[in-house]
Amino acid sequence: MHTKVKNLKVFTIVMGIFILLLSNTSYSIPSFARQTNLPCSSCHYVFPELTPFGRLFKLNGYTMTGIATIQSTYKEDNTNLKLLSMLPISAMIQGSHNLIAKSIGGVQNDVTEFPQQFSLFIAGAISPNFGSFIQVTYDDQSGQFGLDNTDLRYADHTLLFSNDLLYGVTLNNNPTVQDVWNTTPAWGFPYVSSAVAPTPGANPIITGLGGSVSGLGAYALYNNLIYGEFSLYHVTKLGGPIPETVMDSSMTMAGYSPYWRLAIQQQWETDYLEIGTFGIASQFYPTGIADNSSDKYTDIGFDAQYEKTFDSGTLIAHTSYITEKQTLDATYAAGGSANPSLKLNAFKIDASYNLPVGVAFTLGYFNTTGDSDPILYAPAAVTGYNTNQPNSSGATAQITYLPWLNTQFSVQYVLYNKFNGSSSNYDGSGRNASDNNTLYVVGWVVF
Numbered sequence: 001m002h003t004k005v006k007n008l009k010v011f012t013i014v015m016g017i018f019i020l021l022l023s024n025t026s027y028s029i030p031s032f033a034r035q036t037n038l039p040c041s042s043c044h045y046v047f048p049e050l051t052p053f054g055r056l057f058k059l060n061g062y063t064m065t066g067i068a069t070i071q072s073t074y075k076e077d078n079t080n081l082k083l084l085s086m087l088p089i090s091a092m093i094q095g096s097h098n099l100i101a102k103s104i105g106g107v108q109n110d111v112t113e114f115p116q117q118f119s120l121f122i123a124g125a126i127s128p129n130f131g132s133f134i135q136v137t138y139d140d141q142s143g144q145f146g147l148d149n150t151d152l153r154y155a156d157h158t159l160l161f162s163n164d165l166l167y168g169v170t171l172n173n174n175p176t177v178q179d180v181w182n183t184t185p186a187w188g189f190p191y192v193s194s195a196v197a198p199t200p201g202a203n204p205i206i207t208g209l210g211g212s213v214s215g216l217g218a219y220a221l222y223n224n225l226i227y228g229e230f231s232l233y234h235v236t237k238l239g240g241p242i243p244e245t246v247m248d249s250s251m252t253m254a255g256y257s258p259y260w261r262l263a264i265q266q267q268w269e270t271d272y273l274e275i276g277t278f279g280i281a282s283q284f285y286p287t288g289i290a291d292n293s294s295d296k297y298t299d300i301g302f303d304a305q306y307e308k309t310f311d312s313g314t315l316i317a318h319t320s321y322i323t324e325k326q327t328l329d330a331t332y333a334a335g336g337s338a339n340p341s342l343k344l345n346a347f348k349i350d351a352s353y354n355l356p357v358g359v360a361f362t363l364g365y366f367n368t369t370g371d372s373d374p375i376l377y378a379p380a381a382v383t384g385y386n387t388n389q390p391n392s393s394g395a396t397a398q399i400t401y402l403p404w405l406n407t408q409f410s411v412q413y414v415l416y417n418k419f420n421g422s423s424s425n426y427d428g429s430g431r432n433a434s435d436n437n438t439l440y441v442v443g444w445v446v447f
Contacts, residue, residue, distance in 0.1 A: 042054070045352075047444075049191075061155035091120050096441060098110065134152075151178050175280055182316075186210065189362060233282070263277075272308075297327075313356060324346075345370060372387070387426070394414060394417050411440075
């Protein structure tokens with residue numbers, strides 16, 4: 001069986017290399033490119049959109065190598081040391097210019113951020129079956145470095161009913177950051193956006209947990225067809241007392257939150273399709289830690305991804321729908337909401353066409369709806385809800401240009417049809433949804 005599994009690994013790598021030769025140009029983390037000795041377009045269409053080979057690379061624990069390594073073995077075919085001959089370190093810097101349709105209370109409506117973000121990555125193989133994606137980021141809003149998206153993986157293969165079973169363990173700090181499809185919150189479109197423009201206030205809880213929790217889970221991909229994962233998350237807030245005290249607690253996860261993921265994928269000659277579901281059930285202390293007073297959130301998501309390769313480029317489409325049930329026991333008891341339970345729904349869809357010359361065009365639509373609540377969704381200048389409803393909708397258009405594989409420039413325009421409940425006077429202070437329309441120009445360099 002050991003020989004069969006080894007042959008399956010070789011087959012998977014060979015098929016992946018064949019697939020990547022059909023991919024368009026893009027860029028990714030250079031340490032991965034140095035490790036595999038393959039161009040960045042092997043794993044990405046336009047970062048962070050993964051190609052079929054990129055998905056396999058991630059699921060296999062970021063461990064595929066194409067360069068000489070330092071290694072030793074004991075017994076036959078049993079490697080107990082395999083180190084890269086180079087440090088798996090990369091860096092990324094982003095600069096941007098933001099233009100909002102209407103200024104906010106005497107503040108300039110155009111802002112230049114340089115850097116908007118500066119990141120260091122430790123990304124690559126650590127051992128034969130264990131690899132990392134660790135991102136440490138400087139944020140210009142806080143002026144501090146902090147741990148960003150992080151995913152540590154162990155992965156291996158075996159046979160199940162004569163078919164390949166890829167299985168692994170992931171330790172990460174953001175539900176869906178471990179996902180290999182661009183339909184879930186961590187890696188969904190838009191992949192980068194303005195850090196200073198007003199954005200809708202109501203979002204499912206699963207979209208905002210990055211950096212405040214950590215999770216350990218197991219996953220498996222059977223016959224390159226069926227994917228499943230189950231993880232448990234727990235609070236891991238940084239920058240404060242550990243464990244948190246009553247006074248320092250705000251939206252702190254209570255206990256352990258189960259996260260699940262199930263997907264089915266199929267690859268044809270020029271077409272690819274994935275359909276799946278994901279979700280998390282969690283409890284939070286809204287303010288202060290109490291034994292019997294918490295809010296419960298259950299997020300259930302459905303997603304699909306389609307890819308079509310043409311001679312002139314690649315069409316990629318993503319869609320997701322998340323429905324959230326909120327049981328606000330603690331918030332309602334404290335007078336923070338008018339209703340003990342609410343629902344929130346978020347729908348997104350986008351499609352992009354990537355040309356071989358390094359140009360991509362993307363158009364997306366988003367729509368958030370939910371129950372009204374006059375306390376939770378109250379009027380307030382810019383950020384408020386005059387109609388007491390969380391409903392927001394609009395479109396995002398983006399043009400991306402990659403002059404080199406490690407350099408990307410994007411022009412993005414976000415248009416709001418509805419913002420925090422309505423199109424006109426949405427905040428109760430005279431501001432319209434269209435006043436928050438944003439032109440965003442950003443450049444990325446990774447090295």
